[in-house]
């Protein structure tokens with residue numbers, strides 16, 4: 001049987017680890033740097049995938065914001081607001097779109113869950 005003091009010591013040792021893990025994983029966190037090349041790559045993936053799927057000709061301009069939900073180190077779900085220009089409608093200004101992308105970096109698996117015009 002473990003002695004209470006031993007248990008307490010274990011708790012004190014591992015609590016910061018558990019807290020830091022739960023802060024990083026399993027929660028939605030805002031994207032702080034929208035110029036991050038990896039985030040831009042995810043946004044471009046969403047655009048090109050939607051172009052192919054729906055015969056669109058949107059061209060990436062920038063990432064306007066978003067949130068990331070990490071399940072673990074390599075598994076993440078991105079909700080992005082993307083600014084893109086529609087080449088099929090050149091007279092229209094660039095518009096905002098929202099996309100949901102799941103990214104599993106170790107196997108290079110990416111999946112576009114949705115892509116639509118932003119309501120705001």
Ligand SMILES: *[C@@H]1O[C@H](CO)[C@@H](O)[C@H](O)[C@H]1NC(C)=O
Pocket residue numbers: 033034035036037
């Ligand atoms: C954001 O990311 C870009 C590209 O990695 C980098 O050049 C820039 O310094 C970063 N900005 C901030 C505020 O961290």
Ligand SMILES: *[C@@H]1O[C@H](CO)[C@@H](O)[C@H](O)[C@H]1NC(C)=O
Pocket residue numbers: 055056057088
């Ligand atoms: C794809 O879109 C272009 C214009 O954006 C159109 O000319 C073409 O016919 C479309 N192709 C299909 C298969 O719908």
